[in-house]
Amino acid sequence: MSDYRKITETPSLHDNLETLGVEALLGKMNEEDRKVPEAVGRCIPAITQLVEAIEPRFLSGGRLFYIGAGTSGRLGILDASEIPPTYGMPHDRVIGLIAGGDAAIRKAVEHAEDNTAQAWKDLQAHGIGPMDTLVGIAASGTTPYVLGGIRKAREEGLLTAGITNNPGSPLALAAEIPIEVEVGPEFVTGSTRMKSGTSQKLVLNMISTALMIRIGRVQGNRMVHMQLSNNKLIDRGTRYLVEALNLSYEEAGKALSRYGSVQKAIEALSQG
Secondary structure, three states: OOOOOOHHHOOOOOOOHHHOOHHHHHHHHHHHHOOHHHHHHOOHHHHHHHHHHHHHHHHOOOOEEEEEOHHHHHHHHHHHHOHHHHHOOOOOOEEEEEOOOHHHHOOOOOOHHHOOOHHHHHHHOOOOOOOOEEEEEOOOOOOHHHHHHHHHHHHOOOEEEEEEOOOOOHHHHHOOEEEEOOOOOOOOOOOOOOHHHHHHHHHHHHHHHHHHHHOOOOEOOEOOOOOOOOHHHHHHHHHHHHHHHOOOHHHHHHHHHHHOOHHHHHHHHHHO
8 A cells, every 4th residue: 555645635736826806716627527437437347346236135135335425425414315205215225424423414423434443333323234245435544434435345245336536545555446547636625525525425326326227216317206296397207208108198197196106107007
């Protein structure tokens, strides 16, 4: 690890930021942001390996856990929280945990990320077991909370992955499947909520979306298991049925109301 260096802490490629006008600042930020999708694209083989390894575990009842601190933890919680409404999965199948607990979602909890043992304690509260998968998220790749959780989980036989923005980091070495997204120095030196955070969001989207598609929660390109929790989603579901079954909008609305989900309505009316 002697050649390991934190790219995320190296000086920005842009200087004298306080002298720039707003349009120039935004243009230079955008210049840096355009590098992120390419960096994520280079990680597709590792992301593929992870999704393919999660799929059989998940279909056998295993769960997907994310752990992180600060921005990384919040992004994991965001991804996990969107799975039930988008794909109709129970809330306990994809779970995000953040150092410092739920209070840290809105307000930083001092030194919470420095506790190496706490992540495993948090995971044990959810009855974590060998069929589960643990993804640690840390731009630096050195966060003690994440490292402790990943190392213990791997010892216990869980599938582990690490999303980091520093290749060769301790997290990349500790996880079975390292996803090393090298986005380069941040626009504001060390501000990993920027490019690093954006890359983490993209990778998490790819992991969970690909997994949900693979396990049958999407038909064609439609979210046929989404929760019908507001008028916008009811309208979307109705339009899906119009397109899938050649119904009138009124007929589709009645079918959706009767069966409670797009998938159930399609199954029932296709058989009929």
